[in-house]
Amino acid sequence: MFRTLFAKEFREQWRTRKLIVFMAVFLTTGIISPVLAKYTPEILKSIPNLPAGLADFIPAATAADSLAQYLKNTAQFGILLVILLTMGVMAQEKERGTAAMLLTKPVSRSAVIFAKWLTGMIILLAGLLVDGLACLAYTVVLFEPLPFIAFWKLNLLLFVYLGVYLTVALMASTLARSQAIAAGGAFGGLSVLLILGSIPRLSEYMPGQLASWGSSLVLKGDSTAWPALGVAVGIIVLALVIACMRFEHEEI
Amino acid sequence: MIRIENFVKTYGSVRALDGLSLNVKPGVVYGFLGRNGAGKTTCMRILSGLARPDSGRAWIRGKEIGQPGSDVRSLIGVLPEEPVFYGWMTPREYLRDFIAPLYNIRGQVAAQRADELLEIVGLKEAANRRIGGFSRGMRQRMGLAQALVHRPPVLLLDEPVSALDPAGRKEVLELIETLRGQTTILLSTHILADVERVCDVVGIIAKGSLIVQSRRDDLLARYVTPLFEIESDNGFGHWLEWVEKQDFVTNVTVSAHTARVLVKDVHMAQKPLLESLASESLSVRRFEMVHPSLEDVFLRLTRKEA
Numbered sequence: 181m182f183r184t185l186f187a188k189e190f191r192e193q194w195r196t197r198k199l200i201v202f203m204a205v206f207l208t209t210g211i212i213s214p215v216l217a218k219y220t221p222e223i224l225k226s227i228p229n230l231p232a233g234l235a236d237f238i239p240a241a242t243a244a245d246s247l248a249q250y251l252k253n254t255a256q257f258g259i260l261l262v263i264l265l266t267m268g269v270m271a272q273e274k275e276r277g278t279a280a281m282l283l284t285k286p287v288s289r290s291a292v293i294f295a296k297w298l299t300g301m302i303i304l305l306a307g308l309l310v311d312g313l314a315c316l317a318y319t320v321v322l323f324e325p326l327p328f329i330a331f332w333k334l335n336l337l338l339f340v341y342l343g344v345y346l347t348v349a350l351m352a353s354t355l356a357r358s359q360a361i362a363a364g365g366a367f368g369g370l371s372v373l374l375i376l377g378s379i380p381r382l383s384e385y386m387p388g389q390l391a392s393w394g395s396s397l398v399l400k401g402d403s404t405a406w407p408a409l410g411v412a413v414g415i416i417v418l419a420l421v422i423a424c425m426r427f428e429h430e431e432i
Numbered sequence: 433m434i435r436i437e438n439f440v441k442t443y444g445s446v447r448a449l450d451g452l453s454l455n456v457k458p459g460v461v462y463g464f465l466g467r468n469g470a471g472k473t474t475c476m477r478i479l480s481g482l483a484r485p486d487s488g489r490a491w492i493r494g495k496e497i498g499q500p501g502s503d504v505r506s507l508i509g510v511l512p513e514e515p516v517f518y519g520w521m522t523p524r525e526y527l528r529d530f531i532a533p534l535y536n537i538r539g540q541v542a543a544q545r546a547d548e549l550l551e552i553v554g555l556k557e558a559a560n561r562r563i564g565g566f567s568r569g570m571r572q573r574m575g576l577a578q579a580l581v582h583r584p585p586v587l588l589l590d591e592p593v594s595a596l597d598p599a600g601r602k603e604v605l606e607l608i609e610t611l612r613g614q615t616t617i618l619l620s621t622h623i624l625a626d627v628e629r630v631c632d633v634v635g636i637i638a639k640g641s642l643i644v645q646s647r648r649d650d651l652l653a654r655y656v657t658p659l660f661e662i663e664s665d666n667g668f669g670h671w672l673e674w675v676e677k678q679d680f681v682t683n684v685t686v687s688a689h690t691a692r693v694l695v696k697d698v699h700m701a702q703k704p705l706l707e708s709l710a711s712e713s714l715s716v717r718r719f720e721m722v723h724p725s726l727e728d729v730f731l732r733l734t735r736k737e738a
Contacts, residue, residue: 184533188518195520277516281578284480284510285534286503431483 185295206307210314213249218322243323258342266349271362290424334394341390347419354423387412433458433616439488448474450640463631464620471640472620509584515575519564535582549577568595663718671712
């Protein structure tokens with residue numbers, strides 16, 4: 181039963197072109213990050229009538245700049261993408277009536293949620309793989325190789341970080357009865373997490389720290405963020421449990 | 433096969449079901465009749481597992497609905513009033529790759545069953561078209577196909593022919609008739625002619641409770657006053673005086689050349705009426721027993737409840 185639900189979700193992402201758009205954006209992010217890092221100083225230097233000597237103060241770009249761009253772009257576009265990908269998945273089924281059609285069949289409601297979640301997470305993982313490979317390749321060409329293992333550890337942390345937003349968006353979609361409310365809920369969840377992450381004493385426990393930890397891994401720093409990882413996994417589990425419990429008791 | 437005991441369901445201040453109880457025997461086509469808002473769809477939704485009653489219990493094939501470990505959904509096929517599908521799928525994909533595997537029907541068996549059903553519901557030609565472009569009638573046929581995939585012993589059909597053209601309606605009703613005896617069907621509809629045609633038993637629901645449940649013919653016999661219409665070219669003369677005195681006659685009205693004779697029992701009245709008309713040498717142009725209509729019964733009973 182789960183296999184059937186999962187296959188349907190995956191096929192839906194493919195047939196409705198969402199998967200292609202998702203991959204294309206991640207691929208573009210992976211390519212554009214090192215390119216921007218490399219050529220931003222060049223572009224600045226080429227501005228006409230630049231005060232004499234200023235160009236000498238613009239430092240040459242390095243692989244570290246490429247990594248910084250990658251982190252920033254992947255986190256920003258990634259959050260938007262996972263929310264857009266996920267926020268309608270449950271609400272749309274309820275709004276259109278396909279959920280009612282499905283739930284008259286012998287399927288577990290939690291399995292329906294879990295199939296959607298797993299599909300989203302696998303697509304996210306694939307997106308980060310494409311994103312990371314593109315970034316690695318362009319960084320090698322334009323700069324120097326990045327530490328391979330550390331780079332993929334960073335991506336694993338990004339996966340958990342973006343997974344938090346994906347799962348919160350799925351929860352919002354399950355709690356809502358319409359896509360508009362689901363969108364509001366998903367972006368509301370994003371705002372709450374971002375606000376909490378900006379509070380100094382709380383920030384070290386928030387998922388946003390995972391990106392800093394990943395960056396430190398690649399740049400051979402020594403900072404870790406195990407509490408943030410624990411909180412991120414905790415949010416994912418909690419959001420999934422809330423979504424399943426709500427859907428189990430919901431009248432469709 | 434289907435037993436409902438005292439279903440109560442409220443939505444805010446609206447009491448959608450108010451102590452509904454009914455019993456559908458195996459193999460029967462049960463016509464579930466009621467005006468809009470009477471509670472038919474709410475009842476169907478509870479039986480389908482989409483909603484829960486505030487109180488009351490129900491069993492399908494002995495399994496109680498809503499109890500842990502007692503999932504009745506593999507026993508039922510459900511056609512909602514407005515079936516909806518994933519528009520990006522084709523009917524063949526939907527039946528073969530999605531619905532059939534949910535009932536553990538896979539591979540060649542699923543493919544054969546999908547093709548067989550598409551043929552039955554008249555969608556074979558559209559088997560590889562996207563469902564998103566289907567008309568309402570096509571979606572309703574598709575809805576019937578998905579309800580039949582696993583050959584369920586119980587079918588819950590909510591307005592199964594309301595969106596179909598006359599030819600489509602005829603085909604679907606014929607299909608329902610072929611299932612009689614093997615499948616128990618609870619059919620909700622507002623098209624009384626369809627109920628008269630396919631249903632063995634009729635239940636009429638008003639304000640959330642069942643007001644009548646009876647075999648269709650018994651219902652018609654019980655609630656529709658038997659009536660003879662007699663048309664004579666040369667009037668009725670003394671015959672009218674005679675007929676009004678008969679015990680089996682409840683009322684006589686005459687307009688122009690037509691007499692309408694209401695009787696207590698059609699079979700008892702038919703012979704003496706014919707004999708008396710012949711003995712009076714009336715020039716009878718028409719002697720007809722007016723067929724009782726379920727619509728009359730339905731309107732009379734639901735109006736009384738309202």
